[in-house]
Amino acid sequence: MTAPTRQIAARPIAGADSPSRRAFLRRSAQLAHLAVAGSAAPLALNLAAMGEAAAFNASDYKALVCIFLYGGNDYANTVVSFDPDSHARYASIRAAGAGSAAGSMVISRADLAATLLRPGQPLPQARQYALHPAMTSLASLFNSGRAAVQLNVGPLVVPLTRAQYESSDRRRFPLPPKLFSHNDQQSVWQSSAPEGATTGWGGALADLGLDNNSQALFTCISVTGNGVFLAGERAVSYQCSVDGAVPIKPLRNGFFDSPQQREAYANFLQRPHPHQLGKAYTAVLRRAISAETQVNTALAAVNLGTPFPAGSSLGAQLKMVARLIAARQALGTRRQVFLVSLGGFDLHDELVARQPGLLRQLSEGMSAFYNATVELGVANSVTSFTASDFGRTLSVNGDGSDHGWGAHHLVLGGAVRGARFYGSAPPISVGDSSAPEDQWHVGQGRLLPSTSVDQFAATLGRWFGVPDNQLVSLLPNLANFGAEAGRADYPRNLGFLG
Numbered sequence: 001m002t003a004p005t006r007q008i009a010a011r012p013i014a015g016a017d018s019p020s021r022r023a024f025l026r027r028s029a030q031l032a033h034l035a036v037a038g039s040a041a042p043l044a045l046n047l048a049a050m051g052e053a054a055a056f057n058a059s060d061y062k063a064l065v066c067i068f069l070y071g072g073n074d075y076a077n078t079v080v081s082f083d084p085d086s087h088a089r090y091a092s093i094r095a096a097g098a099g100s101a102a103g104s105m106v107i108s109r110a111d112l113a114a115t116l117l118r119p120g121q122p123l124p125q126a127r128q129y130a131l132h133p134a135m136t137s138l139a140s141l142f143n144s145g146r147a148a149v150q151l152n153v154g155p156l157v158v159p160l161t162r163a164q165y166e167s168s169d170r171r172r173f174p175l176p177p178k179l180f181s182h183n184d185q186q187s188v189w190q191s192s193a194p195e196g197a198t199t200g201w202g203g204a205l206a207d208l209g210l211d212n213n214s215q216a217l218f219t220c221i222s223v224t225g226n227g228v229f230l231a232g233e234r235a236v237s238y239q240c241s242v243d244g245a246v247p248i249k250p251l252r253n254g255f256f257d258s259p260q261q262r263e264a265y266a267n268f269l270q271r272p273h274p275h276q277l278g279k280a281y282t283a284v285l286r287r288a289i290s291a292e293t294q295v296n297t298a299l300a301a302v303n304l305g306t307p308f309p310a311g312s313s314l315g316a317q318l319k320m321v322a323r324l325i326a327a328r329q330a331l332g333t334r335r336q337v338f339l340v341s342l343g344g345f346d347l348h349d350e351l352v353a354r355q356p357g358l359l360r361q362l363s364e365g366m367s368a369f370y371n372a373t374v375e376l377g378v379a380n381s382v383t384s385f386t387a388s389d390f391g392r393t394l395s396v397n398g399d400g401s402d403h404g405w406g407a408h409h410l411v412l413g414g415a416v417r418g419a420r421f422y423g424s425a426p427p428i429s430v431g432d433s434s435a436p437e438d439q440w441h442v443g444q445g446r447l448l449p450s451t452s453v454d455q456f457a458a459t460l461g462r463w464f465g466v467p468d469n470q471l472v473s474l475l476p477n478l479a480n481f482g483a484e485a486g487r488a489d490y491p492r493n494l495g496f497l498g
Contacts, residue, residue: 055211056465061328063336064460065321065384066202066229067314067366070186071345074355075391075407075447078135079149080107081428082116083128089428093394093445104352105396107133115139117149120419127425134360137367138410142419146370147412148496151423152440153456154390154406154449155188158480159490162431162439162448180403182346185389189453190229192476201457202337203232204474208466209335210235217291218331221324223317224341237339238291240324242316245295248288298330299323306372314342314365322372325382335465345388348400362386366412379414383463383497385456386410394445395430406447409456415463415498422496423451454478455494463497 081090091106112130117139123129129149131139141147155176164173177194178184184194191197206219210232213219220230220237230237239246302323309315317340324331324338342365344358366384373379391407406426424440431441442448454475461471471492472478479485482492 055208056467058212058334058465061334061378061381062464063325063338063382064464065338065382067384067386068341069345069386069388070341070343072389072392072403073345073407074347074351074401076394077107077355078132078359079129079408080112080132082109082112082130083126086127086428093430094396118143119421123421123425132359134356135363138363141367141370141412145418146416147410148416148418149421150409150411150451150456150494150496151421152406152426152447152449153409153423153451153453156449156452157477159487160448162442165442165448179405182389187228189387190227197228199231199233200229201475202229203235205461205464205466206235206337207232208470212334214332218333219335220337222339223320224339227339230337230339240320242320244299245292247292298327302326304372306368306375308368309364312361312365314340314361315368318365318369322369325378326376348402351400370412383411383413383415391447404446406449411496417496417498422494452477452481455481455490455492458492459494459497462493
């Protein structure tokens with residue numbers, strides 16, 4: 001790829017463009033109450049009437065489910081090079097520097113045979129991939145056309161070559177902020193801004209779908225605690241546990257001896273207050289108590305027969321998402337965005353010992369979730385996808401790998417154009433020379449992304465129902481990609497969704 005011929009100025013990242021006082025106060029008020037009784041609905045009870053963006057109308061149901069892999073998943077042992085030439089290069093690099101762990105850091109072709117991915121359209125240069133041997137169920141879903149792999153995706157402000165990455169001209173060739181930092185890159189993936197961002201692109205997409213829901217509070221639901229991904233200008237994140245709505249504990253846990261005492265306390269919490277902040281706090285509590293009853297009542301009517309893996313944190317979260325989707329009519333929703341997560345991927349050490357169990361949870365959890373959507377009759381209406389802080393280095397440091405940049409990610413659902421790879425397969429290299437194969441690496445086998453998170457998000461958003469002309473305003477760097485920006489080699493629609 002050649003350098004762009006026109007000058008590209010860095011676009012302001014989300015949260016850094018001097019927001020209006022009203023917007024700032026609104027988001028500050030919303031975020032201040034994220035942890036209150038599972039409900040993030042403070043101060044702005046009339047947010048639905050205050051949106052600046054144009055909503056879209058929907059008569060059907062659709063949901064996006066982000067599965068965030070905290071810690072930075074090692075891409076090279078997840079979507080593993082399989083063709084003889086690429087595997088030999090991968091094995092040589094992974095074995096070098098691994099010391100006594102050399103053999104264990106390399107997954108053999110024999111061990112990968114059961115998870116070989118067989119795309120309907122072969123990759124150039126006879127490239128082949130397999131999933132980690134622990135991911136048999138996801139490999140089966142890929143081969144049956146229900147899952148796809150997006151190759152080498154990561155945060156970008158503008159398209160970059162390695163020479164542009166190494167350039168000192170940050171005005172023409174801006175970099176994502178604070179590369180290789182865990183907290184910042186988690187936030188950049190979810191919001192296009194480093195730690196401290198107040199809006200995420202999941203929430204931004206939800207902002208435009210919010211008006212299709214009679215119960216706006218249930219548009220964005222996290223089953224994994226706080227995450228900026230679900231924070232919008234209007235949409236706020238409602239939090240559930242794997243057991244249901246998060247209760248106000250004194251009303252549920254025996255703090256009071258009798259039902260009469262709990263009822264009196266509930267009435268006390270909800271009584272009118274003369275102070276403005278007191279009124280807002282009372283409003284939050286009223287909504288939380290009402291939402292808890294509504295969610296748990298709706299879930300009680302759900303009978304889900306699909307088995308989920310026992311003892312799996314991710315499986316339990318995805319089961320709750322499936323139950324909430326089953327209760328969508330009772331909850332008054334047509335558009336929803338969910339966030340679940342799995343941690344433990346920061347494997348500078350013990351990658352071989354710990355990554356297989358994590359990837360097994362991912363594979364079995366995602367597969368069970370897809371089967372549940374089939375049972376519920378909404379497989380074509382629900383798309384799940386993975387994300388992570390960053391990929392990791394192809395080179396190793398004993399029995400682990402270090403912080404990287406681009407990585408391969410999975411997309412699953414009935415609407416996915418599956419059994420395909422999207423994007424460009426990166427050469428197997430550590431990027432330590434001027435050879436052509438090293439131009440997509442920035443040292444130690446860190447991938448320079450050939451697909452941006454904004455392109456990835458735009459493809460999901462378009463399927464969700466967001467009009468094309470709205471996507472550029474929601475995704476801060478998208479205007480630098482696509483034919484409209486003179487970069488048809490970086491399309492805004494990656495094609496993995498019908």
